[in-house]
Amino acid sequence: MLDPVSLAALRAFYARVGREMAPNNEKQAWFPEGAEVLPNPIGTAPGFMLEVGSVVFFSLPGVPRELVRMVDEQVLPRLAARRGQSEVVRARLLRTFGMGESNLDDVLKDIAPGGDVTLGFRTAFPDNYLRPLARAKSAAEADAKLAHVCDAIRARLGLLVYGEGPETLESVAGALLRAQHKTLAVAESCTGGLLAERITSVPGASDYFLGGIAAYANSAKEALLGIPRSLLEREGAVSEAVARQMAEGVRARFGADVGLSTTGISGPGGGTKDKPVGLVHLALADAAGTHADHFVFALDRERHRVLTVQLALDWVRRRLLGAPLDAPTILRRKQ
Amino acid sequence: MLDPVSLAALRAFYARVGREMAPNNEKQAWFPEGAEVLPNPIGTAPGFMLEVGSVVFFSLPGVPRELVRMVDEQVLPRLAARRGQSEVVRARLLRTFGMGESNLDDVLKDIAPGGDVTLGFRTAFPDNYLRPLARAKSAAEADAKLAHVCDAIRARLGLLVYGEGPETLESVAGALLRAQHKTLAVAESCTGGLLAERITSVPGASDYFLGGIAAYANSAKEALLGIPRSLLEREGAVSEAVARQMAEGVRARFGADVGLSTTGISGPGGGTKDKPVGLVHLALADAAGTHADHFVFALDRERHRVLTVQLALDWVRRRLLGAPLDAPTILRRKQ
CATH class of the missing domain: 3.90.950.20 (CinA-like)
Structure with missing residues (x-):
C-alpha cells in the first residue's frame, strides 16, 4: 500500500532542500498491507511494524544514526508495552581516561557485589567507559542504587573519571x-x-x-x-x-x-x-x-x-x- | 584448557609495552577443550573455532578492528575451504562525492545489466561508495568483468568518482x-x-x-x-x-x-x-x-x-x- 502521509513527507523533504525527487524515491512510501508505519524523524525512509500471527516484525532504515534513534523511540517502547514490563532497568555511563580495562576490572571488582546492580565495561579508544546498570521496581529506586555505586566508583578512581553521559x-x-x-x-x-x-x-x-x-x-x-x-x-x-x-x-x-x-x-x-x-x-x-x-x-x-x-x-x-x-x-x- | 602459546604471547605483549599483566588477563589464554585457537595479530585476546557435531562455532574478540581483521583472515577462509567453494567472487570500491544515492542509482541503473555483475551502494556521509561485485569461474574472469563495469561507471560519472579502494x-x-x-x-x-x-x-x-x-x-x-x-x-x-x-x-x-x-x-x-x-x-x-x-x-x-x-x-x-x-x-x- 502507498502511504499518503509518508509520500507527502518525502515530497516536503525534497522541496525543503531544493532537490528534485528521483522517481525511485517514491518506493520509500510503499509498505506491506496491514503494516504500521514508523515515521523517521531524521531521514527520508520510514520504517514499519508488521504482525504476522504471534510474530512482530520491525523494518527500519539501515543508516546507523536513523536506526539507533528509531530503535530507541519506536521499537523498544512498543516491545516494552507488549511485555507489560514491570521491572525498571536504568543505567549510567562514567567515562575514564588513563587506566586499562583489565586494571579497572581489578580495581572495581568488588564495587557492585549484589545481583541488582551490574557493572559493564566498554572501550572507546583511548577511553574506557563504565556502565553501571540497576534493576528495581521503580525508576527512583533504580536511580538511588545507581547513585550509590557511581559515588563509590568516583571515590575510588578520583580524577580518572573525567565525565558522565554525553560529556567528553x-x-x-x-x-x-x-x-x-x-x-x-x-x-x-x-x-x-x-x-x-x-x-x-x-x-x-x-x-x-x-x-x-x-x-x-x-x-x-x-x-x-x-x-x-x-x-x-x-x-x-x-x-x-x-x-x-x-x-x-x-x-x-x-x-x-x-x-x-x-x-x-x-x-x-x-x-x-x-x-x-x-x-x-x-x-x-x-x-x-x-x-x-x-x-x-x-x-x-x-x-x-x-x-x-x-x-x-x-x-x-x-x-x-x-x-x-x-x-x-x-x-x-x-x- | 590453558593454551601455552597464547599465554606466552600475552606475557610477551605486556613485557613489550612495559605494563604489568593483571591476573585476570590470563583467562584470555583459556579455551574450551577441542577448540582450535585463532591468533589475534593486533590485540591480546585470541579467538577460537569449535566444532560440535555438524555445527562450527567461531568465538572472536569484540573490538571492531580486531573482529574485522579476524573475520577476513581466519573465519572466511575456513568457511570457504569447508564449502569447497568453486565460484570466485571479486569486488571493487569506487568512491564518489557530490551526488545523492538515489540520483546515482537512477544514473547507473542500466550499468550492470547481467546477473553476474551486481552494483551495490553504500553511504559514508558525505560520500557515496559504489561496489561492483562479479562472480565467475576464475579471479581473472571476475576481474575482467569488474574492470569493464568500473570503466563504464567512470566514463559516465567523470570527476564525481574521486578514488578507488583505500583512496580518500x-x-x-x-x-x-x-x-x-x-x-x-x-x-x-x-x-x-x-x-x-x-x-x-x-x-x-x-x-x-x-x-x-x-x-x-x-x-x-x-x-x-x-x-x-x-x-x-x-x-x-x-x-x-x-x-x-x-x-x-x-x-x-x-x-x-x-x-x-x-x-x-x-x-x-x-x-x-x-x-x-x-x-x-x-x-x-x-x-x-x-x-x-x-x-x-x-x-x-x-x-x-x-x-x-x-x-x-x-x-x-x-x-x-x-x-x-x-x-x-x-x-x-x-x-
Missing part, C-alpha cells in the same frame, strides 16, 4: 575554561589540527578557544610560532625544547591564558634510534610556567594522534582543577 | 599536490582544525602541507591572518570578503602555492536571518587568482563541518586537475 574530555575541559574565564590556544605538529578540531567540536567553544596553529613544516614553526631555526636544527622539531617554545609561542601570539603544544612522530615513517616512531612531546604553558613531558606510544599513526590529543586535553582539565600533570594518566610508560 | 579525498588531493610539486596551507574558522587534521592524516603529508591556522576568534583572524578589523566589522567573519582574505592571507603567511579557507556557521547557535545556521563561505587562492563561493547545508554541526571539509578538499583536487570549481559537487543548493 573536550567539553569538560571547555566548561572549566569557561567557568574560570580563561582562554586557550594550541600549537600542533604531529596532531596536525586534531586537537583544535576536538576543542571546536563543542558548541560555544568560541567562548574560550582563540585558535590554533598546525605548524607542520619547520618553516611554519619558525615564521608563525617564532621558534629559532638554530633551535630546530640543534634539538630537532620533536624535542622538549621545541615543544616548550611552541606552547609559549602560541600562548603569546594569541594572547591566551593557556598555550598547549604537541610534537611527535606518528609514523609510520620518520623514526630514528634516538627518536622512535611513537615518541611525542607535550607542553602546557600558563601564568604559572611551562610543564613539559614526553611519552612513547606503541600505536599506529591514527591512534597515536588520538591518544596524544586526549592526553593534552586531560592536561588542561587537570591543570584547571589544580591537580598535578604527572598523575597516572598514561597507558604506556614513557621512554 | 585527502590522499588523492595530496598525491596531486606532490606530483605537481605544489604546497598547501589552510585557514579555518568553522571547521576549526578538521581540514588540517584530514590533510595530515595521510602519511607523508609533510611533503606538500605546510600547515594551518584555526582562527576561531576574530582577534586571531586579525593578528595571524592580517584581516583588517574594519573588514570584519563591516562584512562579518562569515562573508565572502573575509573568506577571500583568509585564503590569500594564509597563502602569503606560509608561502604556499595554494591557500584554502573556510568560514561559516556550523550551529546550533549563531545564525541570523541574513546568515542562517548552515551557511559557509569557502575560498581557494593560488597563482591564478582567488575563487570563492558560498553554500547553505541544512545539517547538524558535525556534518556541516565534515561536508565543508570534503568540499574544500574536492576543490583542491578539481583545481589541480584543471577542472572548474563550479561543477556539480554539492548536495544542497546554495542560498
